Amino acid sequence: MNLDLVAHVDGGSLGNPGPSGIGVVIEGSPTGKIQIAKWIGHRDNNVAEYVALMQALQCALRLNATSLHVYSDSQVVVKQITGEYLCRSPRLYSLHWICRKLARPLQFSITHIRREHNSEANHLANAAARRKQMLMGWSSSLGRIDLSI
Numbered sequence: 001m002n003l004d005l006v007a008h009v010d011g012g013s014l015g016n017p018g019p020s021g022i023g024v025v026i027e028g029s030p031t032g033k034i035q036i037a038k039w040i041g042h043r044d045n046n047v048a049e050y051v052a053l054m055q056a057l058q059c060a061l062r063l064n065a066t067s068l069h070v071y072s073d074s075q076v077v078v079k080q081i082t083g084e085y086l087c088r089s090p091r092l093y094s095l096h097w098i099c100r101k102l103a104r105p106l107q108f109s110i111t112h113i114r115r116e117h118n119s120e121a122n123h124l125a126n127a128a129a130r131r132k133q134m135l136m137g138w139s140s141s142l143g144r145i146d147l148s149i
Contacts, residue, residue: 002066004028007056008113009072010121011040011048014129018042022052023124026059034059037124039131049074050095052125053081053110057102067107071118078112 005028013020020043024036036059040051053070060068072078079085080096081103087096115122 003030003063004067005060005063005065005069007060007068007070008118008121009049009052009056009070010118010125011043011045011050011052011074012122012125012129013043013045013048014126017044017047019129020044020048021125021128021130022048022055023121023126023128024052024056024059025120025124026056028065029063035120035124037128039128044091046074046076046089046092047095048125049077050092050099052121053077053099054095054102057099057106057108060106061102065106068103068109070108070110071113072110073113073115073118073122075112078110081110 005026008025009023011020011022020040022036022038022040026034036055038055040048049072053072056070057068076085080087081099087093
């Protein structure tokens, strides 16, 4: 059975760098739409965008997908992954390499879209960053807090 997935991904930080979150929306799963919102610590925007892509790739592989088409509003990530831009940044290079390696078993493609066409993933990313920021004072007494949806 071929499993063809479509993902919208976004990463963002409240400040650059600052408290950061990722949002991933995956459609085409037999169980329905998958929504992921995760806090990823204090990062910059480009790192958050790569982590969101990596999360979508890992999810597709766990679902044994045949193909994954990703929509992202990050021109940097899209152009680096497609080879239009070289990835020269030391802080992005390993994330870039991991994403390319994860994409190999898949029929993979990625397309840049405007931010307004990526609103659901954007909302999830911002919500993860904001919720964790609000809970920071409580996290030591509560132990690990998982903000995945």
